[in-house]
Amino acid sequence: MTTVAAYAAPAAKAPLERTTIERRPVGEHDVLIEIKFAGICHSDIHQAREGWGEAIFPMVPGHEIAGVVAEVGPGVTKFTVGDRVGVGCMVDSCRECDQCRAGLEQYCVKGMTGTYNAVGKDGEPTYGGYSTHIVVDEAYTVRIPEGLALDEAAPLLCAGITTYSPLKHWNAGPGKKVAILGMGGLGHMAVRIAHALGAEVTVLSQSLRKKDDGLKLGADHYYATSDPETFEELRGTFDVILSTVSAPLDLDRFLSLLRADGAFVNVGAPEEPVSLNLFSVIGGRKTLAGSSIGGIRETQEMLDFCAEHGFGAEIELISASEINEAYERVLASDVRYRFVIDVATI
Known part of the structure; x- marks a missing residue:
């Protein structure tokens, strides 16, 4: 076991503080990663504050990890020391079910093993990227292309793949009208990716405050959902609406914006239940759907796609001592558009 520095929440809703954790020895197929940057995802806050249910403490959040391979196990074939990698x-996952065999490890029948707030096959809790090092099986590690800066690449490991996967699955591309609901950490990546895929992109945001940013990121149109006229003007417009909002929505209102056979896809996960009038989907044969992250193959595909198109995330680099302040700013939507921790400051 190796002792490393980390930032952890000692209990639900408690401020994160500097501590040390134990990392397992490097096994046959493991890589030891020296973490350089770790993104702050809204999911980190949900889990550290038990918004999604009972959690494991102490908790070291962080599942947007970018770093460099520092050591490899004797059976590792994908990576060598010095490689730029992400987690x-x-x-982990069961590796045996139909989903795992199909490259959909995120939908493992037995449940994937989360990078943090989970229990591994060894019975020990997993700790995430707010730490200096992590040991990960090479099968769940991806390569970060040279064309991506590590700090801008870190948020792609969640925000990037969480938006890329559904946009690909629902065939966002030329001839398709795609709306991105919310212009935060996930939303700004969704705009970039949908634009790069060739779709006509509209941002739906509470206000027009970020309109200039949205247009620069690749949106063709930008509307305020606080304006009732938006829902009249855009009724029956979109093939796909991708919701990145983690607060309850009036789903019936937004479903009215879809064309027949359109899909409203949720990647934001509110802590509260939502309600729905089923006639909102029956009329127009519409789909109300959800999507998680992507599998390992698709995550690598996404990274290569972003590198090919020359973009990472829009970030604000912070020191580890600013994590608690950053959490409050995320909740206040005061970030453009992803906080990334400089792990050298832990």
């Missing part, structure tokens, strides 16, 4: 939201 996303999962570090």
